[in-house]
Amino acid sequence: MSDTQQRIDTLVKSSNVLLFMKGTASFPQCGFSGRAIQILKACGVDPKAVVTVNVLEDDAIRQGIKEYSQWPTIPQLYIKGEFIGGSDIMMEMYESGELQQVLNPA
Numbered sequence: 001m002s003d004t005q006q007r008i009d010t011l012v013k014s015s016n017v018l019l020f021m022k023g024t025a026s027f028p029q030c031g032f033s034g035r036a037i038q039i040l041k042a043c044g045v046d047p048k049a050v051v052t053v054n055v056l057e058d059d060a061i062r063q064g065i066k067e068y069s070q071w072p073t074i075p076q077l078y079i080k081g082e083f084i085g086g087s088d089i090m091m092e093m094y095e096s097g098e099l100q101q102v103l104n105p106a
Contacts, residue, residue: 004064012068013081015051017103020065021075025052032087036075039090043100079103 001009012018017040023029025037025047040050055062055074062074069076069083077084079102084090093099 002064004060005068008061008064008068011051011053012078012083015078016080017045017049018051018053018078019075020053020055020061020078022054022056024054025050029054029056030074032073033075036077036087036090039087039094039099040077040103043094043103045103 019025019033019036019040021028021030021033021036023033028034028037037047037050041047053061053065055065065074065076066072071083071086073086075087077086077090084093084099084102090099093102
C-alpha cells in the first residue's frame, strides 16, 4: 500500500462521517460537494461533526481516493469506514430514508 493509500485508509477508519470533497463544509468549491453537505445537513448531521478532506489541497489524495474506493468522482462519503458513494447516491439514499438510518441507527 502506498503512503497516500495508507493516509487515506487511516482517515477513513478514524472518522465516523468523512467526506472527500472539493472545498470545505463551509465553502464547497463545486456543486456536487455543496449538495453532499446539504444532504448531510438535511439528515440532521452537524456539519462540524463531518470530517472533510479538501482534495483540491492535495493532488495525491485527489487521485488516490479514486483508486482507494474504485469510484471515479468526488465527493465521496464514508460512514464508519464504509464507502457510501457520491452525491447522486447520497441523494437517492436520502430520498428513500436509507441515509438517515445509516447515519442515525436506532
